[in-house]
Amino acid sequence: MARRPYRVEVDYPKNKSPRYFLVRDVRVGNRKTKVKRYLCSGSTPPSLDDIEYYRKIYSYDLEIKAAKSAGKLGVGAYKTKYLSKDYVDAIEEIRYLYKRFTESLTVNELEQYEKYFEIQYIHGTTAIEGNTLSLGETEDLLLYGINPTSKKLREINEVQNFKNVKKYRDEYKGKVTVDFIKQLHALVMHNIDEQSAGTFRRADDIGIDGCNQLLCPSVEIKKELSKIISYYYKQIGEGYHPFEEAVMFHYFFEMIHPFSDGNGRVGREIFNYMLSKNNYPKLLFLGEVKEKFIRALKLGNNEKYVEMNEYFAEIIVIQRLDILRSRMKAYIDEPEKTGQLTLQSFITI
Structure with a gap:
């Protein structure tokens, strides 16, 4: 340590x-x-x-x-339009604790955390879209190459593809760009729909389940994506809170709906990438969190951006704050190794 x-x-x-x-x-x-x-x-x-x-x-x-001081500093350091001061305080405390705690881990412990977080994340982000692989089947497939029985090839490929998504995301060090987004989509849709993989939709007669919003016309997709990317970095440069801006970008990305399929998986990849680039822990989309995530985006459809941001903030606070406080206490000094760490050592799921 x-x-x-x-x-x-x-x-x-x-x-x-x-x-x-x-x-x-x-x-x-x-x-x-x-x-x-x-x-x-x-x-x-x-x-x-x-x-x-x-x-x-x-x-x-x-x-x-120090973590509590970081929270209070964050309230004054960042501008917000929608996040309350209390949530900014909590999110900045989480950022501080997450950074300090991951610094306290050995290389092997950090690799183990990343490995098991990724399995939970992939299971959650594909399950939202209807994938029926269980968490155990997802783990067996990703870690040991064991194909689940009685599952469609498409579902297996949806999960398998995230190996290359992770590799690309981890190696990529730059800003979010249109090309970055298209490459993520190409990897997400590999062996699923090769014709549309990495290609913007050309049809306008599609919709989003549970959403009555008009989608961006297909001929405007590249321009609108470039616009929200530029706006995101402009807001960050002007001192707006990175978590709030990631939430807003994610919502507007989903409303542009640039691809015929795979928008949710790509959008959540970008969202977590933005969090990571600003040293916040990533979110999982499992169980009740999945329902909160869907409800949050629906709030945006009615321009209830305060409530939408609060839903996302509540997710990160529930998943991270208490567990990071307790694990910091357990690992503040070099621990006696009594067994393997689990994902629950780092996050409440």
């Missing part, structure tokens, strides 16, 4: 002995603060052994204080 990047600060009160503090610096956007914990007083500063001892017993308290 990497040590927490703390420092020792000394205060010189008038007519009193020097006071020593363990300090954690916190930064969100262009704002910064610090949290500290009193160590000792006296003319002799604490030794390295003393500091290591204090670090072990005080680091959890400091990290929780």
Whole structure:
């Protein structure tokens, strides 16, 4: 485990002995603060052994204080149109805890987390679209190459394709672009609909289940996608909150509905990519969360963007906040390895 990047600060009160503090610096956007914990007083500063001892017993308290400070800094650091201050506070606390916790993991632990998160994510994002593979079948297929019995080839390919989606997404380091979106779609639809894979729809006589909104005309798709991409980065550059902007981009992407099939899977890929690029944990779309996700997008159809953003914010808070607080406590010092980590070590599902 990497040590927490703390420092020792000394205060010189008038007519009193020097006071020593363990300090954690916190930064969100262009704002910064610090949290500290009193160590000792006296003319002799604490030794390295003393500091290591204090670090072990005080680091959890400091990290929780720092996370709460990060939340409060975020409220002032970012502009919002729809997210409440309380949700910004919680989301920034989550970002801080997620970054600190993943830094505390060994390489093998982090790889294990990524592997099992991806299985849950792929299961959820395909199940929303009607894929009937169970979580166990999804895991067997992705990890061991075991094809499920009595399942359609299309369903197997829908899941299998995400191996290459993940590889491309992990290797890609740039901004979201039209070409990036088309390549994601090509990979999502491989061996499913090769003629339309990576190609914008050419028909206008399609709709979205449960949505009465008029979709973007096919001849306008590239222009409208370019417009929402530019708007997203403009808003980020002007200091609007990255989570809110990712939610809004996702909604407008789904309303453009650029492809004849696969829009939901591609849209959720882009959404989580945007979160990751801004150091937020990704979302899972399982169980009740799946229903919240669908209801949230329907709120957008009625321009209820505050409520829509709150639905998404509620998902990340439920999935991440409490579990990150508790796991931080468990892993703040090098843990005794008592067994394998599970995905539930990182996220509430």
